[in-house]
Amino acid sequence: MRIGKTCFMKPLKPLGIPLFTLIALLVSNPVWTQTDASPCPESLLGAPSMELHLPALDADAAWARAEKEAVEWGKHLYGVVVAQEADLSPEAGQSVHLAAVRIPGALGVALHFSDFHLPVGVRMWVTDAEGLWQEGPYDFRDNDAHGRMATGDVPGEWAVLRLAIPEGLAQEVRLEMEGAAALFRDVDGARGGSQPCEVDVACPEIVGWECQRDATVRLSIIESGGSYLCSGAMVNTTALDCRQYMLTALHCASEVTDDEFALLKVYYNYERPECGEGNGFLNRRRTGVIRLADSDDIQGNNFDGSDFLLVEVEDEIPSSWDVYYAGWDASGSGASSGVGIHHPSGDVKKISTFTQNTSSISLGDFGSHWRVYWVETQTNWGVTEGGSSGSHLFNEDGLSIGTLSAGLSACTNNGAGAGTGPDEPDYYGKMSFHWDDNPNPEDEKLYLWLDPTGSGTTALHGAYPDDEADVPCGPAQACEEVADVAQMTLAMDLRIQPNPARDVLHIRWPRGQWSEAATLRVRDAAGRLLHEASWWGGSATLNVADWPRGLLLLSVELKEGAQCTKRVMLE
Secondary structure: OOOOOOOOOOHHHOOOOOOOOOOOOOOOOOOOOOOOOOOOOHOOOOOOOOEEEEOOOHHHHHHHHHHHHHHOOOOOOOOOEEEEEEEEEOOOOEEEEEEEOOOOOOOEEEEEEEEOOOOOEEEEEEOOOOOOOOEEEHHHHHHHOOOOOOOOOOOOOOOEEEEEEEOOEEEEEHEEEEEEEEEEOOOOOHHHOOOOOOOOOOHHHOOEEEEEHHEEEEEEEOOOOEEEEEEEEEEEEOOOOOOOEEEEEEOOOOOOOHHHHHHHEEEEOOOOOOOOOOOOOOOOEEEEEEEEOOOOOOEEEEEEEOOOOOEEOOOOOOHHHOOOEEEEEEEOOOOOOOEEEEHHOOHHHHHHHHOOEEEEOOOOOOOOOOOOOOOOOOOOOOOOOOOOOOOOEEEOOOOOEEEEEEOOEEEOOEOEOOOEEEOOOEEEEEHHHHHHHHOOOOOOOOOHHHOOOOOOOEEOOEOOOOOOOOOOOOHHHHOOOOOHHHHHHHHHHHHOOOOOOOEEEEEOOOOOOOOOOOOEEEEEOOOOEEEEEEEEOEEEEEEOOOOOOEEEEEEEEEOOOOOOEEEEEEE
């Protein structure tokens, strides 16, 4: 069985499922800018004045470790950390400083700093040896009180620091390196990417899920001397203050220390501009998170609970990145349809679709996880892979109901080990179990963090931050452009069955809650109107036998402007 898309699971003997080969999960790709993109000045493209050669990468040993951890731990190793202290700071009086670090045999290099400080006015770029690949400029905004920092993954054996320094500031620059990650696979053009069945979030399947896409993040994690990857999502809280909380799976970072959390990289908006076309850019990254709470359920090579980790992103996320803070449903009601959005094998963002009810399963404690089966859609049959761990499962209302712990899905039968395939399930730790059922300390129950106001609610809308609003992450910023309570109620209470459907479609919303008739519309994926009628709520049945098969968009619009759109699949 593919564990955790990192991590491990107990034998699923109660279900009659045998143990299968553990497989890997995380992966990597290079980044282009840490802050706003800006070209490295021509004056900084000369030969470096300082060179540091670290021990050569032992690729055979790295691959042996990767294969061992894939079998024993379910993790995908793509780099090993080389410990080496060095002062790469400029000398007093320098206006240009170039320092180069080399790891012979590496396909990529990421530098780690124990004391990083750039005074106001100093700018720094990180490039490859030729200056063809770059990220930056870094500046004073990248300083943190703890002084730790990690660069992106620079392709090739060299990582070069190029600094432009105004007069009198060189002595204030601190670049104390503690080591570097030597990457041996999955870097730039050398990486294989995800499997061919995966569905880009730029494909038609993303219609109606754009906000959930904008909440999903890619994670690069330093742990126990290795570099790994997972997925996660930003989440809203009842304080509606846009606190920078990110929720993922504990097994993604179960051994990470506080110092290593300061090196954890969170990537936003890593996706293609068109379905299957174009490049995604890792140019929106924040380095460093603060651990807040987790399920505390990792026991040896298993977990005994629902496997969650909540962290706070340290540095401010620019509003121009259009990051969404996902809503959630911790009621335990499951879902009849929805999607998973994730970064399989560290690749650009993908979407997987389910159209049948989630079912409860016990991987650790009783009823800790949701079981979900993916379906083939218009573009392909999206599944999950290594690197998808920690990604969220969104229900038909666009709310997160869990985070990915483990699974058996794969593009082809036995494609990710014996017993895996497109018809096999994946397992998500329940948001309702995260809430208060794990064997963690009382002050780490998830409800204390996501419901800091003590409202007692178990379902909350998501939001795009608006710093000028009275409530920065309130209903007015919700995904469906919620204008009032009526729209939120509509989104929560509207029910459609069955989904997928063949001959008839049953819809229901509590009668008597509208002052005027609503308008019910159904369109196909191309936007063509198939049905339009007035509706007073209650129950309605639509004959869909003669409608085109595939994705439909069913919307209900109230006279006062509130509206809700849901996706329906016709078989």
